Amino acid sequence: MMRGREYPWKRRPGWWLRNRRYLAFQLRELGGVICAVYGLILLDLLAQLPVGASAYTAFLNLWRTPPMWYLNLVLFALVLWHAISWFMLIGKAQPIQFTRRPLPWKVVFGVNVLLWLGVSGAVVYLIFGGI
Amino acid sequence: MADAEVVFRVKRYRPESGARPAFQEYRIPYRHDMVVLDGLNYIKDHVDPTLTFRWSCRMGICGSCGAYVNGQPRLTCGTYIRDVHKGAVTIEPLSNFPILKDLVVDFDDFLNKLASVKPYIVRKDWGDLSKEYTQYPEEVEAYRQQSLCINCMLCYAACPVFGQSHEFVGPAASALALRYIRDSRDEGADARLAQLNTKTGVWECTFVGECSVVCPKDVDPAAAIQTLKFLATMRHMRRLLMPGAASR
Numbered sequence: 001m002m003r004g005r006e007y008p009w010k011r012r013p014g015w016w017l018r019n020r021r022y023l024a025f026q027l028r029e030l031g032g033v034i035c036a037v038y039g040l041i042l043l044d045l046l047a048q049l050p051v052g053a054s055a056y057t058a059f060l061n062l063w064r065t066p067p068m069w070y071l072n073l074v075l076f077a078l079v080l081w082h083a084i085s086w087f088m089l090i091g092k093a094q095p096i097q098f099t100r101r102p103l104p105w106k107v108v109f110g111v112n113v114l115l116w117l118g119v120s121g122a123v124v125y126l127i128f129g130g131i
Numbered sequence: 132m133a134d135a136e137v138v139f140r141v142k143r144y145r146p147e148s149g150a151r152p153a154f155q156e157y158r159i160p161y162r163h164d165m166v167v168l169d170g171l172n173y174i175k176d177h178v179d180p181t182l183t184f185r186w187s188c189r190m191g192i193c194g195s196c197g198a199y200v201n202g203q204p205r206l207t208c209g210t211y212i213r214d215v216h217k218g219a220v221t222i223e224p225l226s227n228f229p230i231l232k233d234l235v236v237d238f239d240d241f242l243n244k245l246a247s248v249k250p251y252i253v254r255k256d257w258g259d260l261s262k263e264y265t266q267y268p269e270e271v272e273a274y275r276q277q278s279l280c281i282n283c284m285l286c287y288a289a290c291p292v293f294g295q296s297h298e299f300v301g302p303a304a305s306a307l308a309l310r311y312i313r314d315s316r317d318e319g320a321d322a323r324l325a326q327l328n329t330k331t332g333v334w335e336c337t338f339v340g341e342c343s344v345v346c347p348k349d350v351d352p353a354a355a356i357q358t359l360k361f362l363a364t365m366r367h368m369r370r371l372l373m374p375g376a377a378s379r
Binding site: 011018 | 144146147151152202203226227228229230231236237291294295337338339340341344353354357358361
């Protein structure tokens with residue numbers, strides 16, 4: 001119960017700049033939104049296909065312009081941070097235990113990164129390798 | 132023997148004045164082995180007896196001397212001035228709580244939340260109370276980490292989710308709920324998980340993780356909350372798929 005002369009606490013704007021861990025968290029959450037934005041971009045790409053070859057080419061050309069190139073870099077960095085920061089949390093969120101002590105989070109992180117690189121390599125090979 | 136001086140910038144709130152909290156500076160003698168609480172006690176004893184703050188044990192057990200020291204929630208009894216002294220030591224009351232006076236904040240909200248998760252052993256039948264409820268070392272180890280919580284509230288002060296939504300049950304209450312759920316003598320897991328498996332329970336946590344960073348006892352409340360999410364999900368699925376099964 002609030003007492004008469006208490007000074008109520010209010011969260012300051014910009015609280016997430018108070019330390020680097022808050023900032024890392026906010027960027028991680030923003031990265032989640034950016035993942036959804038990427039999904040929408042890909043859906044838009046698919047939507048161009050039935051319109052015709054010229055619409056598809058125009059779409060690709062738009063995304064090859066310098067402003068879009070830089071935007072893509074920023075978006076990609078945020079998605080990358082989102083993925084890496086969640087890999088860092090997996091071992092803490094759900095400890096994996098084969099013996100008395102759970103696996104250290106760094107081991108779980110490393111395994112996830114290796115799997116990620118493997119799957120990404122397979123996707124790149126499928127696209128550019130010519131299977 | 133004091134060999135230097137240190138400046139303490141203490142945020143003060145005088146409820147009788149009606150004014151907003153403001154910083155007041157004190158220049159006090161400094162020794163290499165002083166903790167921040169020593170400085171506050173020096174001010175109280177020799178400079179300004181109206182300065183108000185909580186403290187008791189001076190050895191990181193009672194959990195009553197928490198405050199923001201140079202922008203980080205810390206126990207003032209366990210923080211050496213030499214480790215945080217950068218021109219001045221700035222001391223503020225713990226954030227996310229209403230201020231009663233100076234560095235003293237109102238914890239009533241937390242105490243209600245703590246009571247809601249039944250932080251004690253629950254049994255349907257206590258049986259013969261003249262006998263001990265013995266435990267093996269590994270059974271004690273299962274909840275030892277969470278049992279170290281001293282309710283210092285640093286985790287609540289560091290939690291931006293609690294700062295946004297005071298309905299959130301919060302880190303320490305969740306960690307203590309897990310402490311009793313993991314206790315082999317306890318039979319109250321189902322009631323606690325029902326209490327925590329809500330929007331304002333453990334699901335409000337977005338895993339910022341700062342609660343575990345500032346915890347002076349390495350309780351790791353962030354991990355405790357994630358474990359509770361898992362247990363709450365398992366309980367929900369069990370009730371969905373096997374309505375007649377045992378609750379634990």
